Amino acid sequence: MQLVAENLACDRGGRRVFAGVSLKVASGTALAVTGANGVGKSSLLRQLAGLVPVAEGVIRLEGGDDERPPFEHCHYFGHQDALKPSLSVAENLAFWQAFTASAPGLKAGAPARGVDEALEFIGLAHAATLPAAYLSAGQRRRLSLARLLVVERPVWLLDEPAAALDASSEGRLCELMSAHLEAGGLILAATHQPLRLANTATLHLQAAQ
């Protein structure tokens, strides 16, 4: 499986943010998107997620389900946590598990985890019945990350994945990402810190002239 984007351009508010961006990410590899603030890292990820219109260029996923657009193979982990404060931790996660359609593309033997197992893995099992309103910023972030574990989708689009995470959670995140790559997934991460992963390429965005 390979995610290909050719000559992407992005307009926000009538202004060209970037143009001529091409990228190719194959199964088992990660791509770190770097660049200065405001250069369009988040916009690029949101374009791949189908949330921002593509001004020019094409995005296609080779080896995916042709019936569905590429963004339905993607998990998007952005700045917002998509958690409801009045629902419990387990209810929040169980909703996204039941609601999100899974997409094939990972090797067999890497099945999606159950809600309890995912909560155990991110270290929130003790808070499963607590309303999400009582979680700290880092815990909310981890709970939001657990969404990627309970539904199987081959492409992960991560926007500043390590923001608000402590050192041990960051280590756990690295573990998760390597496991995902090993299972044949692919990762695009907008980040300021280098990704500590094997098979990482870097795409450095520069402002459009």
Added chain:
Amino acid sequence: MTGWAQALILRELRLAVRVGGGALIGVLFFLAVVTVIPFGVGPDLNLLALIGPAILWIGALLATLLGLDRLFQADRDDGSLDLMLMSGRSVELIVLVKCLAHWVGTGLPLVVAAPVLAIFLNLDALAIGAVTLTLLAGTPALTLIGAIGAALTVSLRRGGLLLAVLVVPLTIPVLIFGVSAASAAITQPMPFLTPFLILCALTLLSSVIGPLAAAAALRHSGD
């Protein structure tokens, strides 16, 4: 298909009844509007009975509008809407299911409260039954039409007022046929069934147009 729809309905209903959900606000507002009218109109019981169905309908319309602005905005604010748009589920069906849950949470309590409030307005048993029946058939149309306005104003801060201005003109046909069906049940020579069936048709029509238009608006809300 049913699994995700059930999960969505369950989530929406839980959010509606828990802290900050605002399911009861609509009913309390309905109560406030309807109880204030007799003080303004004066203690003329015949007049109240005459305008009672219209007051209940206008009260239900305003109470429905009250909670609609958060229908999609709450999900947009915390990023849930983005994930719903890329979830692989039909956006039209998501809108329809959300409207259904919203109606169960806010519209149905209005229908249940209507017979009690009708007593305040000196309506007789037949009129109470007629108004409640027309509200049951007509309030889903208000929610579904309102969903279009909610989707159009999803990215606006304080979009609630704009939503009301956008939606009220579109709900006028529902109001006209709802009130005329209820009035027809009270004043004998007019047929009840004709306006009532048109009201049902309006609800069915809006259950198609509402989700289609709202989904189109939501798809273009991302930028």
